[in-house]
Amino acid sequence: MSQELNKYSRTLTQEVSNPAAQAMLYAIGMKEEDMAKPQIGIASTGYEGNPCNIHLNGLSVHVKKGIQANDMVGLIFHTIGVSDGMTNGNDGMSYSLPSRDIIADSIENVVSAQWYDGVITVVGCDKNMPGAVMAMCRVNRPGIMVYGGTVKSGSWKGKKLDIVSAFEAYGQKLAGNISDEDYKGVIQNSIPGQGACGGMYTANTMASSIEALGLSLANSSTYPATHEGKQAECIAIGAAMKNILEKQILPRDVVTKKSLENALTVVMALGGSTNAVLHYIAIAHSAGLELTYADIQAISDRTPFIADLKPSGKYYMEDMLSVGGVPAVMKYLYKNGLIHGDCMTITGKTIAENLEEVPDLDFESQSIVRRLEDPIKPSGHIQLLYGNLATRGGVAKITGKEGLKFEGVAKVCNKEEEMLEALAKGEIKAGQVIVIRYEGPKGGPGMPEMLKPTSAVMGAGLGDKVALITDGRFSGGTHGFVVGHIAPEAFEGGNIALVEDGDLITIDAETRELTVHVTDEVLAERRKTWVPLVPPFIEKGVLRKYFKNVSGAEEGCVTDK
Numbered sequence: 349m350s351q352e353l354n355k356y357s358r359t360l361t362q363e364v365s366n367p368a369a370q371a372m373l374y375a376i377g378m379k380e381e382d383m384a385k386p387q388i389g390i391a392s393t394g395y396e397g398n399p400c401n402i403h404l405n406g407l408s409v410h411v412k413k414g415i416q417a418n419d420m421v422g423l424i425f426h427t428i429g430v431s432d433g434m435t436n437g438n439d440g441m442s443y444s445l446p447s448r449d450i451i452a453d454s455i456e457n458v459v460s461a462q463w464y465d466g467v468i469t470v471v472g473c474d475k476n477m478p479g480a481v482m483a484m485c486r487v488n489r490p491g492i493m494v495y496g497g498t499v500k501s502g503s504w505k506g507k508k509l510d511i512v513s514a515f516e517a518y519g520q521k522l523a524g525n526i527s528d529e530d531y532k533g534v535i536q537n538s539i540p541g542q543g544a545c546g547g548m549y550t551a552n553t554m555a556s557s558i559e560a561l562g563l564s565l566a567n568s569s570t571y572p573a574t575h576e577g578k579q580a581e582c583i584a585i586g587a588a589m590k591n592i593l594e595k596q597i598l599p600r601d602v603v604t605k606k607s608l609e610n611a612l613t614v615v616m617a618l619g620g621s622t623n624a625v626l627h628y629i630a631i632a633h634s635a636g637l638e639l640t641y642a643d644i645q646a647i648s649d650r651t652p653f654i655a656d657l658k659p660s661g662k663y664y665m666e667d668m669l670s671v672g673g674v675p676a677v678m679k680y681l682y683k684n685g686l687i688h689g690d691c692m693t694i695t696g697k698t699i700a701e702n703l704e705e706v707p708d709l710d711f712e713s714q715s716i717v718r719r720l721e722d723p724i725k726p727s728g729h730i731q732l733l734y735g736n737l738a739t740r741g742g743v744a745k746i747t748g749k750e751g752l753k754f755e756g757v758a759k760v761c762n763k764e765e766e767m768l769e770a771l772a773k774g775e776i777k778a779g780q781v782i783v784i785r786y787e788g789p790k791g792g793p794g795m796p797e798m799l800k801p802t803s804a805v806m807g808a809g810l811g812d813k814v815a816l817i818t819d820g821r822f823s824g825g826t827h828g829f830v831v832g833h834i835a836p837e838a839f840e841g842g843n844i845a846l847v848e849d850g851d852l853i854t855i856d857a858e859t860r861e862l863t864v865h866v867t868d869e870v871l872a873e874r875r876k877t878w879v880p881l882v883p884p885f886i887e888k889g890v891l892r893k894y895f896k897n898v899s900g901a902e903e904g905c906v907t908d909k
């Protein structure tokens with residue numbers, strides 16, 4: 349092995365002073381010649397329980413081969429992964445966002461405890477990716493993220509399907525709009541195999557933007573899980589890791605304020621998930637940077653929304669491969685001054701250098717990505733709203749297809765279940781602003797996603813007739829006129845806790861306003877008798893710790909502030 353590589357081996361330095369560690373490494377099969385090699389931790393969120401993660405342990409083996417082939421020792425370890433597709437709509441959802449921070453903590457813990465010289469994270473679902481990147485920024489040792497890849501679309505009776513089709517079929521079932529045969533057909537055929545949910549939902553949003561951030565190889569976000577390019581990417585990680593180890597290119601050299609802007613620009617251009625707001629604020633915190641709602645609004649203001657991808661559009665992530673994937677979109681944005689080209693990446697080159705060989709988008713032969721002059725919406729779909737309902741802000745997802753303003757009367761639901769009951773009883777009506785509260789970071793706890801309510805609304809045919817606001821979050825699969833992340837949350841006494849049925853609410857994406865038209869005096873009067881709803885599951889254990897430590901949504905819901 350090269351002396352250059354050797355000199356960066358912290359593992360070696362530590363182990364020389366710890367013969368027991370060397371003895372243990374011999375016990376796991378390492379040879380004398382391996383002892384001086386850098387040790388690279390390979391963190392996998394692989395497990396058998398869902399399609400997003402089922403193949404990740406297999407990909408980790410390919411990563412390990414690439415590491416070993418480049419004169420380093422690869423050591424696979426495992427951390428948890430929670431699938432939001434499975435937790436949405438049930439109590440398990442309270443554990444989903446906390447899983448991001450457990451993943452970050454666990455990777456930080458192993459890499460730091462075992463003195464690994466670098467870390468590769470092999471991840472595939474919504475919380476895995478931000479959790480992995482948070483850990484990489486915290487430990488700040490050479491690191492690369494490998495995305496498990498998107499799933500292919502399913503189909504039933506000639507119609508393309510994905511995970512959201514299953515939730516929307518549920519809404520159709522509640523409304524009596526689907527036959528038993530079709531309901532079963534959709535459920536059994538919406539997901540054909542391994543890979544992350546196929547639209548521009550949270551997993552693909554985070555994978556695309558982390559590629560733009562500079563922490564994964566080109567097309568990591570675009571190759572479907574079963575594509576041959578995915579395996580090749582895993583093997584290629586070894587040479588990439590060797591390069592950044594030799595050059596000591598660290599995550600915090602890559603994750604800077606400018607590269608965070610690049611990542612969020614890609615989120616806006618592709619119409620990504622509102623969860624990106626939460627996760628990038630948390631990633632910035634882990635990197636010792638500050639990213640605010642004002643920063644994100646500024647990026648949204650200057651970035652046209654140009655990709656016709658689900659959930660609001662027509663195409664899936666698998667379709668992006670044929671147009672050149674995320675690198676082609678980045679090149680287009682870079683050439684038009686929307687991406688900073690001078691940011692360092694894990695290839696050891698800048699963004700601009702990486703994009704030199706990337707083919708241009710061809711606007712004549714495809715309709716997935718549109719020209720900046722002919723966007724779906726001239727500015728970003730993510731808007732940060734303020735008003736007496738959200739004095740610390742709320743995050744709206746407004747693609748323009750739903751309109752830019754909604755005014756309606758409140759239909760108040762404490763918790764998601766109450767909303768679904770109201771829908772089943774026919775109490776949700778056109779013109780209402782559905783308020784789902786006590787779903788915040790503390791009040792949920794865990795800031796659950798409201799995919800089941802928003803999909804049920806769509807399935808019931810009310811998608812363009814109601815708006816929905818919440819102190820919880822939305823799945824990347826959510827579409828419609830929605831505002832989440834409302835802070836302060838109801839449990840902390842935010843005004844969302846004081847709204848009553850029939851109050852008039854205005855949501856305006858142009859003035860960025862979220863207002864309940866009730867006077868301060870009336871709100872103060874209501875507050876005198878207000879009693880917070882105590883969140884469930886917080887007597888002990890992980891949610892107790894989360895409840896005590898989690899910061900507000902506008903601070904990224906971090907637990908180490």
Ligand code: FES
Nearest residue numbers: 400433473544545
């Ligand atoms: Fe894992 Fe959607 S539930 S990517």
